[in-house]
Amino acid sequence: MKTVEAARSTPSVWRPPALSMRWWPVFLRNWLVWRKLAIPSLIGNIAEPLIWLVAFGYGMGALVGQVEVNGTKVPYILFLASGSICMSAMNAASFEALYSAFSRMHVQKTWDGIMNAPVGLDDVVLAEMLWAAFKAIFTVTAILAVMLALGISHSPKLVVAWAVLVGSGITFSSIALIFNALAKGYDFFTYYFTLFMTPMMFLSGVFFPLDQLPGFVRTFAAWLPLTNAVALVRPLFMDQWPSDALRHGLVLAVYAVAAFWVALALTRRRFRT
């Protein structure tokens, strides 16, 4: 039996993050591996979202015609492009922070090797979070370039949209790292995709306006991170400033900070023996 007076209190997993610049060599390590596979990875990352965009945007767009957003009528392809790019940021960050981070953490034991050097777990988790966000930035940048080439939007505010997508990448990679910390194997991530990400795709106004949904679903959907990302990015695609920008930005930021903290605590618990 553990005697209270004898046992030294182990620090709480919920203690504040101990972060330093030691995350950088870990981030750099992921970059150097990925650089070897960048071209196939690039094609994989942007081909699928673009196929969706072209098939649905032009195919469905012909049926749907125009969609009304905040009293302005826009072509369906613009409506879809501005939503699906948020979804691409989410997917890119989530895949990296789930499957790839799990490989490094659990399968290859890369993290264990790193932690035998003077790099703490907190910095490793930070590096993985930023790396997954970077993958989202990379994907989003490539897709934006193609959208510009296709002439879907020429809004100068796309620069601001890009910054919002960078932030969304951080939010979604932090959320995904929670599930990485809980996973026993790759199969676990199927739950995250089918029970969390797929419903969110349909409840966040990516494919159709949220006005189509019943009131209570809309109230719920308003607090989903993807909804807030879309609410910020879509007007910017239309060369308008989003309404309630502060609130949407704040929701994304709170999700990011809270999710990173939870992910860190659960990862510490996973590594505490």
Place this chain on the structure above:
Amino acid sequence: MRPVSIAPLFKVRHLRKRYAETTVVDDLSFEIAPGECLGVIGPNGAGKTTTIRMCLGLTTPDEGDITYFGGGGGALHMPRDALAIKAQLGVVTQFDTLDPDFSCAENLMVYGRYFGFRRADIAPRIPELLEFAALTHKAAAKPGELSGGMKRRLSLARALVNDPKLLLLDEPTTGLDPQARHLMWERLQVLLQRGKSILLTTHFMDEAERLCTRLLVLDHGRKIAEGRPRDLIAEHLEPDVVEVYGNGALELAGAADLAALAARIEVSGETVFFYTQDARRLLDALAQRGGLRTFHRPANLEDLFLKLTGRQIREDG
């Protein structure tokens, strides 16, 4: 217990770790002097790996202190100064954690960066590290293309990237063939000659005897013996062992005339072990019985280990 005469480099005092009902490390104390190789031996589940993990700050002890004195600026304490201590340690874990996507040279470069070194600091050291690991010809190969021994030597080279004073090696030769094991031993001897200190866990008694200045025998988390390998054998064992097998061997264990010639008799499976001060007379007595196969050898570390920790198989590992 033999006191270490020189000021220690690394000191562990009254270390204790429990998991639920089980005490895996129980009041363990030891010191490592500069240039010394301390071997930790013990059956599976004796607490060897947990001890190493506590020394690395990866597992928090329930009680006890771990202090490193090699920092120059006074004593450093685990786990508080974990990063400062690890900056001066080299670690080879039981299972390789090499990066499968990088070549040998890249593995060393990437690992060096975790210590805060720049590319320009590490690059000139890579050829000598590869040469030390006898991997110069494999510089561009990935770990997947290496043999088990090469991987372990790359892990050792990686642990040297920060020129550490103390190396923590957890079963560095497990799973290697004799050639690879001998090459690893030779490299570790070179490191000891260069003045490095080593903490080594192993299941191989010949390895412990060959490399270690001192040995620590652990069982059930407790230190049950400590000392120089030869001293331990002399202290706990008779100088000679006669193993007897064959028809009727087992009945010999109860023979009064043989018992008088042996200090201790052990039976394991179909073999009887006689531990004796006087092997000549014992062998003569055995020869008169006929039909037996005998093997006479000096007592070794394996005998000591089995005497101290028993012959039964440990289920956990």
